[in-house]
Amino acid sequence: MVAATRSAALGVLLAVCALVVAQAADMPIPPVNTKDGVALKGYDPVAYFAVGRPTPGEAKYALQRKGANYHFANPENRARFEADPDRYAPQYGGYCAFAISIDRIADIDPERWAIVDGKLYLNNGWLAHRLWSLDEPGRIASGDRNWERFPKSTRALTPETP
Numbered sequence: 513m514v515a516a517t518r519s520a521a522l523g524v525l526l527a528v529c530a531l532v533v534a535q536a537a538d539m540p541i542p543p544v545n546t547k548d549g550v551a552l553k554g555y556d557p558v559a560y561f562a563v564g565r566p567t568p569g570e571a572k573y574a575l576q577r578k579g580a581n582y583h584f585a586n587p588e589n590r591a592r593f594e595a596d597p598d599r600y601a602p603q604y605g606g607y608c609a610f611a612i613s614i615d616r617i618a619d620i621d622p623e624r625w626a627i628v629d630g631k632l633y634l635n636n637g638w639l640a641h642r643l644w645s646l647d648e649p650g651r652i653a654s655g656d657r658n659w660e661r662f663p664k665s666t667r668a669l670t671p672e673t674p
Contacts, residue, residue, distance in 0.1 A: 540663040541617055544580035545606040551580040552634075555622040557600045558589035560632050566622045577601070600632070603652075604659045608636040610644035613651040615658045628652065 544551050551557075552569075559567035569583025573590045576582075577597050584590040593600045602620075604612045611618035620634040624641040627633075628648055635641035644651045 541605075541607075542579070543605050544578045545619065546580045549579075549581050551577075551582050551606050552602065553620070553622050554583045556585040556589050557582060557602060557632060558592050559585055560625060560627060561600060562589060562592075566625065578605075580606075599630070602632045602634050604633075604655060606634060608640055609633040609655055610635050610640040610651060612658050612662075613644065613654040617662075 547553060554569055554571075556567045556569040559565065559569075567585045569585050569589075571581075571583055573584040573587055574581045575584065575590050575594055577593075582593060582601075584593065603609060606620060608618035608620050618636045618640070621637050621641075622634065624635040624637060625632065626635075626641075626645070626648070633644070633652070635644050
C-alpha cells in the first residue's frame with residue numbers, strides 16, 4: 513500500500529514537473545545554457561569539485577568555451593578548467609538534468625547540484641533535484657539519450673526565437 517501511494521505521488525509530481533518545464537522536442541537550443549552569455553549564472557564550475565559547494569565566479573577570471581563565458585573564483589580554477597574543460601563543464605550544457613531526463617529543457621539553480629561518477633549535474637530547483645536524486649543512474653541514462661538527440665544551435669533562446 514505504501515509503495516503504491518509513493519508511486520502514485522511520484523507520478524503526480526512528474527506530471528506537474530512536465531508541465532512546468534518547456535518541451536524541447538523540435539526547438540533548437542544553444543549548446544550551453546547562458547544568461548547574457550554567462551554560463552552557470554556566473555558560478556565557478558571547478559569550485560563544485562574543488563571546494564564542494566557552489567561558489568560565485570568573477571568576470572575578471574572568465575574563459576570562453578562553446579560560445580559561453582564561464583566565470584571562476586580564482587585564476588587557479590580558470591587554469592584547471594582550461595586544461596580539462598570536459599572534466600569540469602556541467603552535463604547537458606548546464607541545463608536541468610531532471611528536465612533533460614524527461615525530454616524537456618529547463619534552467620538551473622546553481623545551488624541544486626550533484627557530482628556523480630566525476631560529472632557535474634545541475635537541477636532547476638528543490639523538487640527537480642529531489643526527483644532526479646531518487647534514481648540518479650536511471651535519470652542519467654535517460655538524460656544522456658535525450659541530450660544526444662536534442663536539436664542543438666548556437667543561436668540564443670529569445671522570445672523571438674521560434
